[in-house]
Amino acid sequence: MRLPGRMAAAIAVLEDIESHRRPVAEALKAWGLANRFAGAGDRAAIGNLVYDGLRRKRSHGWAMQSEAARALVLSVVVREWGESPESLATLFADDPHAPAALSPDEVARLSATDPLAGAPAAVVADLPDWIAALLEISLGHDWIVEGQGLTGRPPLDLRANLLKSDRARVMKALSRFSPQEGPTSPWGLRLAAGPRDARTPNVLTDEAWLKGWVEVQDQGSQVVSLLCGVQPGEQVLDLCAGAGGKTLALAALMGNKGQIFAHDSDRTRLAPIYDRLKRAGVRNVQVRPPAETALDDLVGRMDRVVVDAPCTGSGTWRRQPHAKWKLTPEQLALRVAEQQQILDDAARFVKPGGSLAYITCSVLPDENGAQAQAFLARHPEFRVVPGHGLWHKAFGGSGARARFTAEGGILLTPATTGTDGFYIARFERAQ
Incomplete structure (x- = not known):
């Protein structure tokens, strides 16, 4: 044609x-x-x-x-x-x-x-009027540029699986695709999006992927996984594990030492995790399928709880642009209520001195900063770990950029970070 x-x-x-x-x-x-x-x-x-x-x-x-x-x-x-x-x-x-x-x-x-x-400004930013108003409140004078950042073609981001390989080895294996080091993640690789009729490389048929050396994972997802702060030997609950993308990243960060409990309320979303764990060589993950008492034995015992919360997915509108025009205020309100319930449930698993990481792939303040502030108001036993300090510890001196929100969270965006939109706030429970 x-x-x-x-x-x-x-x-x-x-x-x-x-x-x-x-x-x-x-x-x-x-x-x-x-x-x-x-x-x-x-x-x-x-x-x-x-x-x-x-x-x-x-x-x-x-x-x-x-x-x-x-x-x-x-x-x-x-x-x-x-x-x-x-x-x-x-x-x-x-x-x-x-x-x-x-x-x-x-x-x-x-x-x-x-x-x-x-x-109008909302047209220049390519956003529905009601969403433009939300971004203007949370992002200030940068909101139009940030909206435009959500309209470009996304790259294909990969993560070298340190349990089986390293970035240099993966880059060599995928050299015919001309991968570049990712802009922020120390394990990330990036295949840039081409112009016009360019095709996205199919790395899922490549030997490196089949051997488990590499995973498809956006740079932003890799970064928030790192910012969860997991350490080898810890007990970790991944409460909304889904297909296991962040679970695999956490397992690699822990060097297969300690224990990750991967759970999701939706059995269908969780189903792909089994094959992914096997291919990636992960040995420290125990999958807990949905059941009434599936997590009862973990209450008050976890060093880390990770909540990759269901959200509007507004941070991924480059990949799912139709969702931008279908989203309604009513749907946003339902997501916010669901996130609140999940956060309250997650809190009971954190042991004294442990931490809770709240993550969304959203750029909307209702799901991010406002949700974090409401959680802290309901749970005075937790305090937020300031995002500036987390970022500096992880990436200080690298030149990597992020946005820091008033309540202490970290916001990643295509315009600022060169990633999909992600938010993370990390809370610590009092001893």
């Missing part, structure tokens, strides 16, 4: 997403199944067009004065992929699978020298 045919396909996928309210990945898969002639390169290019359009839906919509699928795809191809109205006219004329010819109005809008002239 040539570019015009790929554009027509992307328009069809975006229309399917809008009309059937289905997830992006599901809509792309459905299109692929219905159009089996399309090769891997075609599917990657179509996916890039769809995701690029959704990441900057408001700004592209403002520039075109329409958020219709066609308008978004045309704007992406001109403003992000480097085409022009003239080049598109030539390409469309020679391709029977192209979208309809550009209208005079479309040519004028695609040719505008200042496509966001007069646009």
Whole structure:
């Protein structure tokens, strides 16, 4: 397929997403199944067009004065992929699978020298108005830049598994992908996102991954795992372990010494952890599936409790841009209530002198600083460990940057840290 045919396909996928309210990945898969002639390169290019359009839906919509699928795809191809109205006219004329010819109005809008002239700040930041208001409160004058940081293509981040290998060895094994050292994590590798129709390397078929030398894990997730402060020999509860990404990182930090209890309330989310532990060579993790008394014997005994709380996922909007436009204040309120309940439950497992790490992949203050402050108000037996000190101890002198919140937490963002959005606050229980 040539570019015009790929554009027509992307328009069809975006229309399917809008009309059937289905997830992006599901809509792309459905299109692929219905159009089996399309090769891997075609599917990657179509996916890039769809995701690029959704990441900057408001700004592209403002520039075109329409958020219709066609308008978004045309704007992406001109403003992000480097085409022009003239080049598109030539390409469309020679391709029977192209979208309809550009209208005079479309040519004028695609040719505008200042496509966001007069646009409200929330449009420039590519955020819904109500979310823009939240970020402005929590991030101050930087909130527009931070919003824009959530609209770029994300890199593919990897973590060298120190239980089996090291970063230098993994970089050599993956040299054909041209990996770079990650910007913050001492075990991180990064494969940069390419332009236009670039395909993401499939490292899951590589020998290094099959041998367990490397894991796919965002740099931000690696960093907050490190900031949990786990040490070899400790007793650790990973209360919301999910598929085990942070569990594996914690096990490597502990050198397989001590004990990690991995638990999740959802058996389906937890299911992949067993194969991942085996491939990574992890021997100090005991999986506790959901059951009424699954964790009763751990109450008051844990050196560390890690809560990777269910959240809106706003920090991952580069990867899941459709979620940005679907989120509602009511859904946010439900997440906040769920997080409060989980934090209160987690507190009972921390022994005197132990610590509780609260983590989200969110950039919204309700889920982060406000949640941490409310926890401290309900639990005077805990105090927050100041984020500045944690960061300096872990990364002092490295030049790594983060944002520090008023209550003592640490916020990672694409614009500031070059990672997905993550928040961590670490609390210590009185002796």
